[in-house]
Amino acid sequence: MTELKNDRFLRALLREPVDRTPIWMMRQAGRYLPEYRATREQAGSFMDLCRNAELACEVTLQPLRRYPMDAAILFSDILTIPDALGLGLYFEEGEGPRFHKTVRSEEDLAGLNDIRAEDDLGYVMNAVSTIRRELNGSVPLIGFTGSPWTLATYMVEGGSSRDFRNVKAMAFDKPELMHALLARLADEVADYLVAQVNAGAQALQIFDTWGGTLSNAAYREFSLKYMQRIIARLPTEADGRRVPVIVFTKGGGQWLESIADCGAQAVGLDWTTDIGQARARIGDKVALQGNMDPATLYASPERIREEVAAILTSYGHGSGHVFNLGHGITPGVDPDNVTAFVDAVLELSPQYHVAA
Amino acid sequence: MTELKNDRFLRALLREPVDRTPIWMMRQAGRYLPEYRATREQAGSFMDLCRNAELACEVTLQPLRRYPMDAAILFSDILTIPDALGLGLYFEEGEGPRFHKTVRSEEDLAGLNDIRAEDDLGYVMNAVSTIRRELNGSVPLIGFTGSPWTLATYMVEGGSSRDFRNVKAMAFDKPELMHALLARLADEVADYLVAQVNAGAQALQIFDTWGGTLSNAAYREFSLKYMQRIIARLPTEADGRRVPVIVFTKGGGQWLESIADCGAQAVGLDWTTDIGQARARIGDKVALQGNMDPATLYASPERIREEVAAILTSYGHGSGHVFNLGHGITPGVDPDNVTAFVDAVLELSPQYHVAA
Numbered sequence: 001m002t003e004l005k006n007d008r009f010l011r012a013l014l015r016e017p018v019d020r021t022p023i024w025m026m027r028q029a030g031r032y033l034p035e036y037r038a039t040r041e042q043a044g045s046f047m048d049l050c051r052n053a054e055l056a057c058e059v060t061l062q063p064l065r066r067y068p069m070d071a072a073i074l075f076s077d078i079l080t081i082p083d084a085l086g087l088g089l090y091f092e093e094g095e096g097p098r099f100h101k102t103v104r105s106e107e108d109l110a111g112l113n114d115i116r117a118e119d120d121l122g123y124v125m126n127a128v129s130t131i132r133r134e135l136n137g138s139v140p141l142i143g144f145t146g147s148p149w150t151l152a153t154y155m156v157e158g159g160s161s162r163d164f165r166n167v168k169a170m171a172f173d174k175p176e177l178m179h180a181l182l183a184r185l186a187d188e189v190a191d192y193l194v195a196q197v198n199a200g201a202q203a204l205q206i207f208d209t210w211g212g213t214l215s216n217a218a219y220r221e222f223s224l225k226y227m228q229r230i231i232a233r234l235p236t237e238a239d240g241r242r243v244p245v246i247v248f249t250k251g252g253g254q255w256l257e258s259i260a261d262c263g264a265q266a267v268g269l270d271w272t273t274d275i276g277q278a279r280a281r282i283g284d285k286v287a288l289q290g291n292m293d294p295a296t297l298y299a300s301p302e303r304i305r306e307e308v309a310a311i312l313t314s315y316g317h318g319s320g321h322v323f324n325l326g327h328g329i330t331p332g333v334d335p336d337n338v339t340a341f342v343d344a345v346l347e348l349s350p351q352y353h354v355a356a
Numbered sequence: 357m358t359e360l361k362n363d364r365f366l367r368a369l370l371r372e373p374v375d376r377t378p379i380w381m382m383r384q385a386g387r388y389l390p391e392y393r394a395t396r397e398q399a400g401s402f403m404d405l406c407r408n409a410e411l412a413c414e415v416t417l418q419p420l421r422r423y424p425m426d427a428a429i430l431f432s433d434i435l436t437i438p439d440a441l442g443l444g445l446y447f448e449e450g451e452g453p454r455f456h457k458t459v460r461s462e463e464d465l466a467g468l469n470d471i472r473a474e475d476d477l478g479y480v481m482n483a484v485s486t487i488r489r490e491l492n493g494s495v496p497l498i499g500f501t502g503s504p505w506t507l508a509t510y511m512v513e514g515g516s517s518r519d520f521r522n523v524k525a526m527a528f529d530k531p532e533l534m535h536a537l538l539a540r541l542a543d544e545v546a547d548y549l550v551a552q553v554n555a556g557a558q559a560l561q562i563f564d565t566w567g568g569t570l571s572n573a574a575y576r577e578f579s580l581k582y583m584q585r586i587i588a589r590l591p592t593e594a595d596g597r598r599v600p601v602i603v604f605t606k607g608g609g610q611w612l613e614s615i616a617d618c619g620a621q622a623v624g625l626d627w628t629t630d631i632g633q634a635r636a637r638i639g640d641k642v643a644l645q646g647n648m649d650p651a652t653l654y655a656s657p658e659r660i661r662e663e664v665a666a667i668l669t670s671y672g673h674g675s676g677h678v679f680n681l682g683h684g685i686t687p688g689v690d691p692d693n694v695t696a697f698v699d700a701v702l703e704l705s706p707q708y709h710v711a712a
Contacts, residue, residue, distance in 0.1 A: 163686050165654045172655030172663075215649055216630045217666070254609045254628060272610060274572045293571055298521045299528030307528075310573070330519050 002137035004241075009070040010140050010203060013244035013266045013287045015320040021312065021349035022070035023342055024142070027328030028063040029075045033335060035062050046091050047083075050076050053126040060131045064139065066335065067342045070322075071140050071203070072131060074196070076124055078146030078207055081188050082155045084120045086113040096160040103155045104166065109181055115188065117195035124192075125199040132200030143201030145192055147208035147249075148185035148230075149223035155181070164213055171222055178222065186226040190233040197238050205246040205268070206230065212251020212270075219255060224262055231263035246289055250327060253278075260285045271326030276314035283320060291326040292341070297333040301340035308344035317352045358493035360597075365426040366496050366559060369600035369622045369643045371676040377668065377705035378426035379698055380498070383684030384419040385431045389691060391418050402447050403439075406432050409482040416487045420495065422691065423698045426678075427496050427559070428487060430552070432480055434502030434563055437544050438511045440476040442469040452516040459511045460522065465537055471544065473551035480548075481555040488556030499557030501549055503564035503605075504541035504586075505579035511537070520569055527578055534578065542582040546589040553594050561602040561624070562586065568607020568626075575611060580618055587619035602645055606683060609634075616641045627682030632670035639676060647682040648697070653689040657696035664700035673708045 004010075009022040030036055039059050043049035050056055056075045064072055079097050083089035088100030103109055118125060132141050154160070156167035171178045193204050211223040231245055248268025252259055259267050260282035269278055269290035278288055296307045308323075315321045323345045329338070360366075365378040386392055395415050399405035406412055412431045420428055435453050439445035444456030459465055474481060488497050510516070512523035527534045549560050567579040587601055604624025608615055615623050616638035625634055625646035634644055652663045664679075671677045679701045685694070 163651055163688075165651055165686070165688060168649065168651035169654040172652060172659045212628065215627045216633075218649075219628075251607070251628065271571045272568065272575075272607065277572075293524065293574075295519055295521055295524035296528060298525040303528045330521070332519075332521060 004137050004140060004202075006070055006139045009322060010241070010244060012319050012322050013203060013246065014242060015287050018319050018353055019350060020353055021321050021323050021345055023323040023345045024069045024071040024073065025063070025325055025329050025338070028069060028073065029059045030329060031331035032329055032333040032338070033062055033066070047077070047089065050080070050127070051123045053123065053130040056127040057130040057134050061134060067338060068346065069139065069342070071142050072135055073142040073205070074124070074128055074131060074144060074201065076127065076144070078144070078150065078209070079154055080121055080124055081145070081185070081192060082151055084113065084115045085188070086111070087155060097154060098159040099154065102158040103181060104170065106177060109177065109184065112184070117188070117191045121192060121195070125195055128196050128199035128201055140202040141200060142203045142205055143193060143196035144205040144207060145189045147206050147211060147223055148182045148189060148226040149214070150208055150210045151185050151189075152178070152181055153210045164210070171218060182222060182226045186229045190230045193230065193234055197235055197243055201243070202238065202241070203244045203246070204234065205248060206264070208247065208249040208252070211249040216255060219252070220258060223249070224258060228262040248289070256282050266322065268324070269326060274314060275311055275321070276316060279315055279320075287320040287322060288315070289322040289324050291324065294325045294327050294330055297329065297337045297341060301337060304337060304340045305344040305348070308341065309348050312349055312352055315352070319353065323349070360493050360496060360558075362426055362495045365678060366597070366600060368675050368678050369559060369602065370598060371643050374675050374709055375706060376709055377677050377679050377701055379679040379701045380425045380427040380429065381419070381681055381685050381694070384425060384429065385415045386685060387687035388685055388689040388694070389418055389422070403433070403445065406436070406483070407479045409479065409486040412483040413486040413490050417490060423694060424702065425495065425698070427498050428491055429498040429561070430480070430484055430487060430500060430557065432483065432500070434500070434506065434565070435510060436477055436480055437501070437541070437548060438507055440469065440471045441544070442467070443511060453510060454515040455510065458514040459537060460526065462533060465533065465540065468540070473544070473547045477548060477551070481551055484552050484555035484557055496558040497556060498559045498561055499549060499552030500561045500563060501545045503562050503567060503579055504538045504545060504582040505570070506564055506566045507541050507545075508534070508537055509566045520566070527574060538578060538582045542585045546586045549586065549590055553591055553599055557599070558594065558597070559600050559602070560590065561604060562620075564603065564605040564608070567605040572611060575608070576614060579605070580614060584618040604645070612638050622678065624680070625682060630670060631667055631677070632672060635671055635676070643676040643678060644671070645678040645680050647680065650681045650683050650686055653685065653693045653697060657693060660693060660696045661700040661704070664697065665704050668705055668708055671708070675709065679705070
């Protein structure tokens, strides 16, 4: 394996000393980049792009050519597993993801395909190994998945939802079925992440996009527990190096203490949480990732720089912080404003670190 | 004035002893009720319904005929003020509210109409006085408004938004303009609430629906500060009785301590906050309102009852709790499930109180 030239992302996740705060952006390979839109057009559908290892690699690398990001993230979708299970993923233009089938009964659950991640999701593993090879040790590669609860919301609702009425009604009225589905998903997700590590992923992020729509008690029962189960099944090392896990529950700011106990090395924060307060609450246990409001990227470069400064000051001195947005970058952002964002982190963060 | 026969809602908001936990539901006059849909059809557009005092009164009273609610809430919309200011409110079917004009410059702000709440929003005051008369002292009447920040999001974006990019960019890059707009709105909202009290409102709720989309610092600067300013201008009494104010910031669970300091008598909680923990944090300062997940109403009556029991247990003994959902009831709910919800509060809550 090629030696890793820039490991400050991995070091910060383990709260080891770094020379400056590392940075990457959720959805950094995305529609705000004209070169992404061109490749996407060339590929055909969104899933065609995910399934084409060369093009998925291309869009993964695009933001790294523009910005000195400290990590790359696999270009894929969180709904690859439900698709492989047989639900039939498709995208309606401007409507978000949809499934041809839903899972709302024992029969639906029993009817899901048996899958092996290496085979049935082999296109994802091809993308991972292709990207890892092309990165050539420049920065680490992040693999990812949706959380079981988040995947279940799409599988039960049949797509995106505003009120999650079917999946929540299932959790309330058929808790055994809900737990059976979540247990199945936790197994599939663990297999999927293990396969990604085997294919070359050097860190992992679990996106719990919809965990924050639950009550505190329901979050622990239906979301956190299954992420904990997944993490317990992951390899701690690959190529003799720790593979850190980041858990990101959007809207989970009230539950940081319990999230920090789930076994992950790092906790992602959305922008509603003050990162300094989060560090005081859980910074002795885990690293923190985040957390600038993505809408800040619609402001002027000067204002973006001030927000970066405020977050760095709030976190304070020492390692354990990976700079990121508090959610994915949105399509309307001017790529030059991302330059201002990344430059600010590069220029303003060294003062908070002693050189490693 | 007719004597108030049921005052447990007002008493609980002031943390005075009650015989049981009072209950009402946000959006209790709404589309889940077939009689509402019939009246709505009769009225014409949604705003026609708001502007017709007799029909607005009719839909306000409809849920009280079915359920023994402890309060009525004025039927109206949060966007009446921006409409009166001249932006031209309209509703696209299934799309949410829209405005013909937006406010994005000094000129736009200067071009807003001068308004007097009693005249330009006289149709709201007519509805308040009509409802108050028809209630005939059975339960108190709640008046309401949107928060300045929440109103500003619609005024700057021109309608509903997913990412609030224009209004947040204004807050970041033109803070003076943003503050001028918010100050103007705070004045108008205060006048509006005073007029509602003069017309007969006996309690007030400020809906800060979009405050939770801000960072902690931005929430204090752009939302909380202006709610505080409004509350400072409100009359403390009407008809010799305190007029309690409830502030509800959806997604504000991380900021309860600062919300509890804004001068309101009660803080509304969404369902992501554990109400027992909230009581431990701020229950010595304010009453709490909430906070069952509205999606619970899609579960079985038995399961709804269990959730009510869990919330009552979490809050514990004593006054200071007004039962409610954590957000508005959704249109697909079966009205019989609301019966189960209300009955559970009536039957299970007396054990937590000593008779007044």
